[in-house]
Every structure is written in C-alpha cells, then in structure tokens.
Amino acid sequence: MATRQTQGLARLMRAPAIILLFIWMIVPLCMTLYYSFLNYNLLNPGMTSWAGWFNYQYFYTDPAFLESIKNTLILVLGVLFITVVGGIGIAILIDKPIWGQGIVRILVISPFFVMPPVAALIWKNMIMHPSYGVLADVAQFFGAQPVDWFAQYPLTSIILIVAWQWLPFATLILLTALQSLDTEQMEAAEMDGAPAHSRFLYLVLPHMARAITVVILIQTIFLLGIYAEILVTTNGGPGFASTNLTFLIYRAARLNFDIGGAAAGGIIAVILANVIAVFLMRAVGKNLD
C-alpha cells in the first residue's frame, strides 16, 4: 500500500519536468515542420500559401547551402582536432609534478567562462586585428606582413577562436580522467623499462578513451550550433566563406524574413544533427558503458 502511494507520489513529482520538456521538444518542432511547407514571408504575410517541397528544393539547390554544410563540418572537425589533441597534451603537462598546479589549472580553464560574443570580440580586435592586434605587432616585430585574418582566412580564424573557448573543457575532462589513472600500474610499467611513448600508447590513451569519447560527443552538440562567434566577427562572409548551417538559417529567418525557407533549413539541421549523433554514437558507442 505504502509503495503504491510512493509510486503515485513519484509519478506526480516526475510529471512537470517530463511534460514541460515534452512540450518544449514536440510543439516547436511540429510548427517548424508545418512552416517548412509554406510560402511565408514576414514582409508579405498576406501572400501565405502552400508550397509543398519548394522550400526544400530551394534550400538544397542554393549554392550557399552546400557551402554552409561544408563549413559546418570543417568547423566541427577542426575544433575537435585541436581541442582533443591539445587537451591531451595540456592535461598530461598539468598532471606532472609541477609548482603552482592549482593556478595553472585555473588559468587554463578560464577561457571556458568567457561568453561567446566577448571571446570573439577580444580575438577580433585585440589579437587578430590587422593593424592594432597583438599578432600584427608580433608580425611587425619579425619584419613580416601582418595577416588580415578575417578577410584572408575567415573560417580558420573562427576555428581558432572556438578552439580557444573549448580547449579548457577538453583539458579539464581529460585531466580528470588522467588523475584517476592507477599510479602503481604506471610505476610498474616504468620499472619494467617501458619507454614513455609506449606507456602513453598502451596505458594512458586506453584509460582516457571514455573521456575522449565524451569530449567529442558533447563538443559536437555545441559546435554544430556555433553562432555568436560568426555574427560578431565575419558575419558569415566574405560571401558565404564562414557561414555555417546555423548562420545560414538565421540569415533566412531574420534578414530575409523567409519563414518557410528558414523552417526547411531548420528541419535539415535536425536531420544533420541526428545523422551525426547516430553516426557518432555507433562509432564511439562501445566506449560508453
């Protein structure tokens, strides 16, 4: 009797969170799906009509679409590569017996707490600016021509900024994993004369596999949605050179007022995110529980 009462109470306690999340997930998504089949422009709302697959066709045949997909993938993969490789290196470095480990740790994780627009503006103006940035000063010091980062290498610049923001996250998680490594095992391997690189390859790396998997999964979710960094630096340009899918849809919705087109783009983004999620889960799933 008491158990049934508790079960009922438990259901009541779970319900609000589940119902709220369910509504949040399903209602807007259904609306997006509905709008994606309409000719609907906010500049001309009276002319709304059924469009069938037109919005999808239009989005798909737009040359900007393929470019934005390509940019999205390069952005995600580029940042993942830098953060995972850099994160492993820095985590191993911090884990060494060093003086001031606590402060080093704090300095390294700090960029994670910088909000995206601030991070992007700092890099755009203070670091990468072709005449007043620190990198320009460095270039001039060596007698080289300063690089106009956002004009010449727009996507690379954004990758660098985003990698700077996410490197702390990767480092922190990999460091946490590293610190749970059995030191006796490492010492035993060292005593047996295993060289540093094979200790890394056969002991450290397998131990970190799960953490690396987690880093890749979580970062991918966030990296697919990069927006503010693009908005305040290149605004997607020059042309569409640094426009990712998120930014392309934002342009359609907010700058072209094309509700139907933006909705179709949104559905494509959901499909892309799901394909990547399934692919990732399958490729790396064996590392999770």
Place this chain on the structure above:
Amino acid sequence: MARATSRNAKIGWTAAAWFVALLIFFPILYTIITSLKTEQEAIAGFDLIPSLTLESYQTVQSQNNYWRPFTNSVILAVGSTILALIVAIPAAWAMAFSPTRRTKDILMWMLSTKMMPAVAVLVPIYLIFLRTGLMDTRIGLTVLLMLINLPIVVWMLYTYFREIPGEILEAARMDGATLRDEILYVLTPMAIPGIASTLLLNIILAWNEAFWTIQLTTTNAAPLSAFIASFSSPQGLFWAKLSAASTMAIAPILILGWFSQKQLVRGLTFGAVK
C-alpha cells in the same frame, strides 16, 4: 644524483606548464590590461603596462547604460536557474529514490532533447514571441533559458541524489521518522551540496547563453551577451571601452567558474566523467 635530475625535471615541466597556461590565459589578461588604458594607449602598439585609468569603465557605464544589461543578466541567469530547480528537484528526487523500469529511458530521452539544434526551432519560437508580446521581455527569455537547461539540471541533480545512500532512509524510518521528517532532516542536508553545485553551473551556462538572448531581445531585456554583441559594429576606435565592458561582463562568471571547476566536469558530461 637521482634527486637532482627529478628536481631539474620538475623545473622544466613547471616552466612548460606555466608557459602554456599563460599563453591560453593571455587574451583575457590582455583585455583586462587594455581596459585600464586610455584609448590612445590601447591602439599605440603592444604594451603590458597600462596607465591604470578607470576612464573606460566610467564611459561604458555612463554612455551605454551598462547596469541595465548587467541587471538583466543577473535576473535571467538566476531566475531561469531557480525555475529549473523548482521543476527538476522533485523529478530528479523521484527518479533517484523510487526508480522504475523506465527511469533510464526517460533520462536518455531528456539528454536527447539537448541534441536538437536551437536553430531548428528559431522560426516558431521567434513567431510565438512576436505574437504573444514576449519579445524583448525578461519573463519570456527566463522561461526559455529554463527549458534549455532543464535536461542538464535534472541529470546533474539525479547523479548527486543517487549517491545519497538509501539505507539512511530506512534507518530513519525504523526510528519512526515520518515522510516529512525524512525529507526535512535526513535528505535535505545531504542533498544541499549537490543542489548548490547544480545552481552554480547552471547560472554560468545561462549567463553565457548567446543565441537566444541575441535573437529575442533588443534593448529592454538584453543581457550582457546581447549587449556586448552589439559592440561588433565598428564606431571608431573603442579598444579600451570594449575591454572594460568585456571585463565587467566576464569577471563575475570567471570567479564563480573558478569555484565550480570540479562540478563543471560532472555537470557538462551528464555524470559520465567524475
């Protein structure tokens, strides 16, 4: 001999680690330094020693009405977090203490809602906000941020609650504790550290959110993330002012973040790495 080598090694590793750490921290450090310069100094070339003027801070506050976005950020971050906790604490509690066969599935489903790209629901959310008058209001954005972070909050609380041993409840019950006593004197004290960590991490996430805040605000409800993004349009040279505004926007969260670095790992990995 061996000791000398290990001491040398320690010096070497320390130098390397500090070099990398300072390199990573440099953009933040240089922003703080620049915020203490005059505008002329700020564009005069690389210089690590500022004149320590507070001019830019004063200008940002008087010209750009800095306190409004700051207040908005506090209200949005704290408000959305408290709302999320009110909904999530009972849910996580129920899932941790009376789990059913479907509890794991429900948790995985909640996690999967985070996979949905924000931009996929930009159109309907934008239109709903436009039509219901929620556009550029604090209440609309607070509820939205609550929904966005709800899965993380439920997950984090769940992993903390699950570590509270069930035997303690049984012991309390044997001693004749009522359900009210159980909750008030046994579970709450043990749950508070977990709730506090969740609160802290979620405030950080909500404070730094920069997609919806830019989409759904103009001036009235704009928090710091949207306010700073409006600096992107160039209006002459404003390096020192930009640095001052940036420093003020990140300082509170940077300090909170330093305190919560341990919880950060756990919260952001949904308990997968501890």
